[in-house]
Amino acid sequence: MTTTPAPVRADTHPLTSLVDLTALQQVLRALKLGGMLDTLDARLAQAHAGDLGHLDFLQVLCQDEISRRDTNALAKRMHRARFENSQATFEGFDFAASPKLPAAQIRDLMALRWLHAGESVILFGPVGTGKTHVAQAMGHLAVRHGAEVRFFKTSRILADLAGGHADRTWHKRLRQLSGPAVLILDDFAMRELTPAQADDLYELIGERAGHSMILTSNRAPVDWYPLFPNPVVAESLLDRLINTSHQVFMNGPSFRPNKRPGRVASTDKPDTH
Numbered sequence: 001m002t003t004t005p006a007p008v009r010a011d012t013h014p015l016t017s018l019v020d021l022t023a024l025q026q027v028l029r030a031l032k033l034g035g036m037l038d039t040l041d042a043r044l045a046q047a048h049a050g051d052l053g054h055l056d057f058l059q060v061l062c063q064d065e066i067s068r069r070d071t072n073a074l075a076k077r078m079h080r081a082r083f084e085n086s087q088a089t090f091e092g093f094d095f096a097a098s099p100k101l102p103a104a105q106i107r108d109l110m111a112l113r114w115l116h117a118g119e120s121v122i123l124f125g126p127v128g129t130g131k132t133h134v135a136q137a138m139g140h141l142a143v144r145h146g147a148e149v150r151f152f153k154t155s156r157i158l159a160d161l162a163g164g165h166a167d168r169t170w171h172k173r174l175r176q177l178s179g180p181a182v183l184i185l186d187d188f189a190m191r192e193l194t195p196a197q198a199d200d201l202y203e204l205i206g207e208r209a210g211h212s213m214i215l216t217s218n219r220a221p222v223d224w225y226p227l228f229p230n231p232v233v234a235e236s237l238l239d240r241l242i243n244t245s246h247q248v249f250m251n252g253p254s255f256r257p258n259k260r261p262g263r264v265a266s267t268d269k270p271d272t273h
Helices: 021-030 034-048 054-081 103-109 131-144 154-167 170-178 195-207 231-242
Strands: 120-124 149-153 182-186 212-217 245-249
Touching: 021 034, 034 054, 054 131, 054 149, 103 245, 120 131, 131 149, 131 182, 131 212, 149 154, 154 170, 154 182, 154 195, 170 195, 195 231, 231 245
Parallel strands: 120 212, 120 245, 149 182, 182 212
Antiparallel strands: none
């Protein structure tokens, strides 16, 4: 004899009638599935409206969780990168500000082929031409593609390693600097190095063999050699670094006068004189 199934109330969807909602929320919390928990009510409403079937409901909830985890992971990588300016991205960079800027070369580097090949990038040129902005923008792109990035002023790196000699944590600090996929050294080769600083840079560059670096400098790479007290160390270190790097000459007028407090924004091209 065939039995007729009990009717489902009109205001109750099968997905919510099969399980107690409070119990489901507790399970999601226990499993640390916050992405599902955050969107559960909205997804249940879609299911109740007939927009989602059983498998669709489960799939979109899983995708909500993946999206939440990806967003949290990105935020954590951005925090660990320690960018000087979190707004320094390519979206906020004015490629048309100066006709002397190598826009085509910079855009080519935005493809991140250098990162996947373990190569480095050297941005050099006059003060205020956007070297630090472009370096951080490349770092932002790398972070968005899942890479670990660290940004430091070169003087800070040297001071940190010097502190490691003093408290016997030098090897630990060196390992921390050698791990990230991209290490950005801002204001490289600003002044002459002491023998200890040159040795620390030599070890750092050696430890990062096969890992990418981005360097910014007001000096051309050929002018870095005299800054090292030991010509042999300079030749070994810089030969290894320069010959595995893409060199970008950031030429043109300084952006900084345009950012002077009280200056009225202008649509005119920057003065190149």
